[in-house]
Amino acid sequence: MTGHDVADSIERRSGVSLWRQIADRILQAIATGDFAENAALPPEVALAERYGVNRHTVRSAISALVQEGVLRAEQGRGTFVLSRKRLSYPIGARTRFSAGLQGQTSERHIVLLASSIEPASPRVAEGLGLARGSEVIRLETRGEADGRPVSRAAAWFEARRFAGIDKAMAQTGSITASLARFGVDDYLRQSTVLSARHADAADLADLDLQPGAIVLVTVAVNVTPDGQPIQFSESRFPAERVELKLSAL
Amino acid sequence: MTGHDVADSIERRSGVSLWRQIADRILQAIATGDFAENAALPPEVALAERYGVNRHTVRSAISALVQEGVLRAEQGRGTFVLSRKRLSYPIGARTRFSAGLQGQTSERHIVLLASSIEPASPRVAEGLGLARGSEVIRLETRGEADGRPVSRAAAWFEARRFAGIDKAMAQTGSITASLARFGVDDYLRQSTVLSARHADAADLADLDLQPGAIVLVTVAVNVTPDGQPIQFSESRFPAERVELKLSAL
DNA sequence: CAAATTTGTCTATTGATATAGACAACTATA
DNA sequence: TATAGTTGTCTATATCAATAGACAAATTTG
Incomplete structure (x- = not known):
């Protein structure tokens, strides 16, 4: 009876857009250390599969977090965690x-x-x-x-x-x-x-x-x-x- | 320099839909006692003007709160607060x-x-x-x-x-x-x-x-x-x- | 250099969200 | 019994959110 751990938890037609929910999940993963600081995030396709959404939706989430100064995206290389701990x-x-x-x-x-x-x-x-x-x-x-x-x-x-x-x-x-x-x-x-x-x-x-x-x-x-x-x-x-x-x- | 008190604080294209933001505001108004328990909410048109949105958007918010058991709407009479305080x-x-x-x-x-x-x-x-x-x-x-x-x-x-x-x-x-x-x-x-x-x-x-x-x-x-x-x-x-x-x- | 990997941009389509207006249904009150 | 005030329903339109696919641009690796 294991494996329900983090579980998929994206809710549709909830009044909160999917990209915002995914941005929150990424923020949380950073806060708990699931995504280490200065390390690369999984590639967009992998994140899309993980959260069960389209790649473009993941991109919206990442773009919001780049705007907030939490992530930095580099074409060809990957997307990196900037944020310090709380x-x-x-x-x-x-x-x-x-x-x-x-x-x-x-x-x-x-x-x-x-x-x-x-x-x-x-x-x-x-x-x-x-x-x-x-x-x-x-x-x-x-x-x-x-x-x-x-x-x-x-x-x-x-x-x-x-x-x-x-x-x-x-x-x-x-x-x-x-x-x-x-x-x-x-x-x-x-x-x-x-x-x-x-x-x-x-x-x-x-x-x-x-x-x-x-x-x-x-x-x-x-x-x-x-x-x-x-x-x-x-x-x-x-x-x-x-x-x-x-x-x- | 007064009057900014509660201020309108509805954010558009934020990833959180307007009806969900307004539902949150209503919940908070109930929690702080701005909307008293068992009393009627202001009519939908008044709320729409207050939050700067269309009446239908307010209706979506109210409908969600009715679903959650916080409000009860009665046609012709008004919408009433059911929820207790926190x-x-x-x-x-x-x-x-x-x-x-x-x-x-x-x-x-x-x-x-x-x-x-x-x-x-x-x-x-x-x-x-x-x-x-x-x-x-x-x-x-x-x-x-x-x-x-x-x-x-x-x-x-x-x-x-x-x-x-x-x-x-x-x-x-x-x-x-x-x-x-x-x-x-x-x-x-x-x-x-x-x-x-x-x-x-x-x-x-x-x-x-x-x-x-x-x-x-x-x-x-x-x-x-x-x-x-x-x-x-x-x-x-x-x-x-x-x-x-x-x-x- | 070539191939693989990854992010960036573009077009197109569908469904949810928000606005607008009109009118019906119900309630309370003068 | 009118009238005013309120919630409920309907149609229509515009914008945002999400999906889909294709390809460009940059980087890393063999």
Whole structure:
């Protein structure tokens, strides 16, 4: 009773085109090591047979992955895997953007995309323990490692207590450092809720993804050591480039 | 600079058909509470305008969701939301299947789908601290809550130490109870790595999903209190029905 | 150099996807 | 009982997705 292992799993008339399904399969094969990095993919005819589709359909999938920078095709030689492995992004009580990526990348930083003051939505108000409609500061940021976007986040802070945190963030490029300016020397992650969905238009633009990509979504509340909520955030990670490692708290 | 909030995010020629993208958006709107349960959806013409597509395209999306049992359409009246919210599945040092779902569902259990003895793959061997190729027992299980599948998992145990755990699992329906028969009274989750991908054919079948659905994937190692690895597992959760709540370890 | 292998390009055909418009069928309400 | 609002069905058309076959262009190998 073996051999059903990976099995053919191409679904027709599913709303997802065959070339996109095959592109996903190839991405997954790279992620699991089935297709080694820098090695050649099987030739197009072999892939077509393997997935039970026409060669041109395989070509569409490959062409999309070449567009995404995952593969490089060379006429007469073959098609080669470029993509590196996924980043392993640590999540725990003391999650900090740069701390946990040490050793995996040579360069990493956070870019402040936008900031605004707005009334707290019910969800944000509940997370921060504020009255509904209280003013909060929202920071939109993007995390980058080795020049590639690896996260996209919105963070909300109580506007009264953290007035000017947007400027601090713009200067320091670090939420930890910005919070320190307001007397927050330490903070803990109180809760994290995790889900996944297809990337929307904003995700596609900010994370440099192709349509159909998946994002991991975390919704988290950070608190001071004495339990006072200071930050509510929603982060999105491109599933093809990032995995989340849940570390001991 | 407001008003980009949810924004239109329908992508054309992306390999994912418009009706499937809109179905996903509706599912998400239900999950976030934008479309309340048991309430009527906006009429088809309104939805078509909202997403910038033809009414017939919206109808295709709705028809798929009716097929999935999420919506019910009534001629002359409207289209109504049937689906409940996502289950919030706790992940932490003492993750147990049924413990954390209390209060969210009335009925829950684990079904043993299959079991086998096989040589440990490099990944499994490393997780369990065994020599590559050592014999391990694999259990394939499905978790159900209120009659709907909410997880699908493969778990590996050292074959020598846990010979017969497959039968124990079939009898008790509980991994915790089965481990207790082998003298394991307590265990902790040592590590969890999280990712997301499109469901493959086996996921679609076992989790009762439609093509294009997303699954959350966790890869975890459980250890005894003194740090000895006893269980390596890979679990898949349907993202449309489950979210993962990371609890304090 | 010749042959084999592999990717690239072209034409043609079929079926699925998306748009457009018109009208029927059913429900709720004034 | 009209009328307005909603879902259901039909026809028609244009574009995208997938298959099929043939051959060109580049590379590697004997």
